[in-house]
Amino acid sequence: MTNAKKTVLPYRLLDAGDEQKLEMVGPYKVVRQAAQAFWPKFANQRDWRQAVDGVHVRSNKGGGYWDFTNQPPDEWTIAWQDYLFKAKFTDFGHIGLFPEQGYTNLSWITEQSQNPEMDVINLFGYTGGSSLAAARGGARVTHLDASKGVVTWARENFELNNLAEHPTRWIVDDATKFLEREVRRGRRYQGFILDPPTYGRGAKGQVWRIEKDLVPLLKLIKELADPLQFILLSCHTPGYTEWCLRNILHRLFDLPLTEIEGGEMAVPMESSDCLLPSGTYARWTRK
Ligand SMILES: C[S@@+](CC[C@H](N)C(=O)[O-])C[C@H]1O[C@@H](n2cnc3c(N)ncnc32)[C@H](O)[C@@H]1O
Structure with missing residues (x-):
């Protein structure tokens, strides 16, 4: 059907550990810093590496940049709780919601x-x-x-x-x-x-x-x-x-x-x- 509604995917936290977190921001799988994740990761290395779209790299001066394997669009819509939300990857490593x-x-x-x-x-x-x-x-x-x-x-x-x-x-x-x-x-x-x-x-x-x-x-x-x-x-x-x-x-x-x-x-x-x-x-x- 051509007029089928585009599915809006949710925010998900897949795993965290070793001061990093692995998230799905709608369709995009990314790795960001999680300074408070002092325990070893739960998921295995393959899950962390497989089909990752981008990794946020912190710079020493604050801020930073995204290292994308697949360049996402400038913005897209995700589902968060029972809200719709506009997501975007910012240089600072934010995604548009806490x-x-x-x-x-x-x-x-x-x-x-x-x-x-x-x-x-x-x-x-x-x-x-x-x-x-x-x-x-x-x-x-x-x-x-x-x-x-x-x-x-x-x-x-x-x-x-x-x-x-x-x-x-x-x-x-x-x-x-x-x-x-x-x-x-x-x-x-x-x-x-x-x-x-x-x-x-x-x-x-x-x-x-x-x-x-x-x-x-x-x-x-x-x-x-x-x-x-x-x-x-x-x-x-x-x-x-x-x-x-x-x-x-x-x-x-x-x-x-x-x-x-x-x-x-x-x-x-x-x-x-x-x-x-x-x-x-x-x-x-x-x-
Ligand atoms: C931690 S975020 C708030 C997150 C928000 N409560 C949420 O859950 O989505 C902090 C915000 O404070 C804003 N901010 C920083 N300094 C400010 C100031 N002096 N007055 C008003 N807003 C400020 C920033 O632009 C940023 O959007």
């Missing part, structure tokens, strides 16, 4: 966002996974990232998931600068999602360092929260353990520790019952 969020936080975000009168802001929103989850719940969404390119990518992901008409504000800005302005404007939000990087650059080159900038950012969030309905803080920074993030939420928002959930974000591997640890999270919701 799979661990899908196994840890996306359905939680949707559950917390079931109110169309609620305003949810996703800072450091990247290609929009968490924003899609909030939009699916029904809440109004503000999606922010310092990079214009990824905000455009997030909009395309909303279109792919039939959410282009959802009430969403698209903001290209530095997270701190934008929240300072929102405080001055008297804006209010009830749901907050933030997955800050260790180090980043704002839209006008402002430097973001998690150890210096996270607490002031959370103080701004406290001013904007009226009332606070939920907050999800996750990160990939070494040293920012589950208890670190719990303590930060407890200390800054006076939330009872017993009401703050936390844990490791992780991705299941097909080669074993083990999970690949990929960052930490803490979250709170009004009961």
